[in-house]
Amino acid sequence: MQLILDQIRKSFGTKEVLKNASFTFEQGKIYGLLGRNGSGKTTLxxxxxxxxxxxxxxxxxxxxxxxxxxxxxxxxxxxLSTPVVPEFLTGTEFVKFFQEISQDKSGRTPDQWLELVGLEPDDRNRLMRGYSHGMKHKIQMLCFLIGRPPVILLDEPLTSFDVVAALEMKNLLREMKGDHIILFSTHILQLAQDLCDEIVLLHQGELEGVDNAKIHTPQFESYIVDLLIQEEDGEEVAP
Known part of the structure; x- marks a missing residue:
């Protein structure tokens, strides 16, 4: 499966944020979306x-x-970068509910799903209002494992995770990618290098692929910075 963006445009008042942004994303890959603050990643x-x-x-x-x-x-x-879950439900209750509305045919029980994302047994029957940011993020990710949307967008994932939770989530994304197109925005170059199959820049309102041969080289950081500083000062101010 492919996700094809063709000349996407978006303006806010007189400010043109996305300018004929075009790119083709393919199933089985994790794409990192890089851009300067205000470049329009969240807008996209x-x-x-x-x-x-x-x-x-x-x-x-x-x-x-x-x-x-x-x-x-x-x-x-x-x-979303700040996960939103129904805090009046326990993890188990929510997963059971989500399985029903998604018509989950996996045969897994709620406990088996929660185990898959590393949620401890003692936490599964607690109200989610007491969950940490990382635990709520795992519940959000679990929804996409159960619902299986072809395309998954992640806005600044792993930013507030501890080291263990971040590693678990990266492993989960790697396991998921074969059945999905995964696109996440990040400002952490090391994370992009570690996790991405391809990297795409949102640069002056347009999408531009990065040379894959450079991703795992020592020159990667300076290569990306050189591309992004070509923007004019104040060129992108967007949500």
Missing amino acids: FNCLSAEFPADGGTVSLVDEYGQTRTPKQGDIGYV
Whole structure:
């Protein structure tokens, strides 16, 4: 499956944030979206997830048979940097509820799902209002494992995770990628190098692929910085 962005445009007042942004993302890969603060990374995610509409351009999904369609509800999952969960439910109650509405056919029990993301047995029957940020993030990720949207967007993942939780989440993303297109925004170059199959820059409102041969070289950081400082001062100020 492919996710094809073709000339996506978005402006806020007179400020043009996305300028004919185009790129093709493929299933089985983790893509890192890099850009300067205010470059429009969150704006792009909001357009893709239909949080608000783009001003122009098209977003398409192409299946393994070459059939093209517009994404429908449930095709694109968006994991926010600050996870939102129903805090009046326990982890077990929420997973059971989500399995029912998603018509989960995996055969797994709620406990088996929660074990998969490393949630301890003692935590599974606690109200989620007492969960840490990392635990709530695991619950969010679990929703996408159960619901299996073709495309998963992650806004600044792992930023507030401790070392152990971050490693668990990176391993989970690697396990998931074969069945999904995973795209996450980050400002941490080391994380992008460690986890990504490909890196895409959002640069002056457009999407630009990075030479894969440079990702794991000592020159990667200076290479990215050189590309991003080409922006004019104040060029991008966006949500």
